[in-house]
Amino acid sequence: MTVTQAAAERLIRIGEVARGAGVSVRAVRYYEQQGLLIAERSPSGQRLYRQDAVTLVRFFQQMFTAGLTSRTIAQLLPCWDSGHTDAEQRALLRAERERIQAKVDDLQAALDRLDEVIAITDTHP
Amino acid sequence: MTVTQAAAERLIRIGEVARGAGVSVRAVRYYEQQGLLIAERSPSGQRLYRQDAVTLVRFFQQMFTAGLTSRTIAQLLPCWDSGHTDAEQRALLRAERERIQAKVDDLQAALDRLDEVIAITDTHP
């Protein structure tokens, strides 16, 4: 799936990336600052992205909402591109997996508590 | 369950509350500042809590990890004490429930993505 020979691919500017992914322009710049998204530059200095940057940004958003930091995502990015991992990355993957799973459990427990109250207060108007 | 006649109940100080609930003393003071935990005061000004404050603080922690703000918790606190809710509180309860459920779904989706990568990279050493 890693097409390296995108010869005459249409490049898009930052606004199109932002709109496409549903985030702000500021956010996209921030991702670059964090080393997540490398952009080419036009002669005048404007950022130019490949279209799959949109997909990538959506992916970043998903990871952010899962509680990963940009630093962690940056460390894991090579996995997505190459499909290979070193020991450190595998450990990171498992650690994040566990963290997220634990958070799911916490949220589920909180949900149960809230449902208790909802049930009680619904039967006691 | 709401025993209002705790005549000679043993009161505890902030350190004991903190240790009992597994949080810092600073956190307990913060909860008071946010209107979550009202403490009596000794003649010299030290905070005095009933033992169930420990349970309450644990509950706060659970809600915090579920993403509720102290403001929201404060608005919902009467529900726990009285077992009654007004319309606003019921709406709040449902809104938080939905928010948490949505977050669970997001986390689950992120977990699936991570598991994909883990699976792929485990079979490709």
Place this chain on the structure above:
DNA sequence: GCTAAACCTGACGCTGGCGTCAGAGGCAAG
């Protein structure tokens, strides 16, 4: 009565993912 531990009130710092404002340059259309 002394000391160590615990408590008090401010008040500033930190983290992370941006929002937002300032001031300046780029680009297609009319």
Place this chain on the structure above:
DNA sequence: CTTGCCTCTGACGCCAGCGTCAGGTTTAGC
């Protein structure tokens, strides 16, 4: 050529739940 939108680089602001330091009082044990 000008109008209007897009983009650029800093740099400060924000929120929420505390951590942490400063400087002073209280409590408990010996």
